[in-house]
Amino acid sequence: MPIAVDIDVMLARRKMSVGELADRVGITPANLAVLKNGRAKAVRFATLAALCDVLECQPGDLLRWEAEDAEDD
Template identity: 75%
Template sequence: MPIVIDLDVQLARKKMSVQEFADAIGITPANVAVLKNGRAKAVRFTTLDAICQVLECQPGDILRWTPDANTETEAGE
């Protein structure tokens, strides 16, 4: 997937554990793991808002786009 979630970087910056972070934003540690591992299919804006509030960051600090093989192939056609 071309969207990468850099949650680990921000958690390390704030020196927060997954459990502390999960409690602060109101989701389960398992769902935090889904986000961290890039397996999430979607993120609610309310969750993204909570993440940014707790980590004191912008959405672009945790979400970034990278081209994947399919994107590069389609762009070259």
């Protein structure tokens, strides 16, 4: 998928655990893991806003676009 998720980078910068982030955002650790590992098909703007609020970052700090290789087509 061309969208990469960098939640783990922000967690490391903030010295925060997945469980703590999930509690503070109001989602389950399992759902956060799906998002963090890039397996999510979508993310609600409200969830993205809550992640940014708790991690004190911008959406672009959590999500980035990566070009797919021509071989993947």
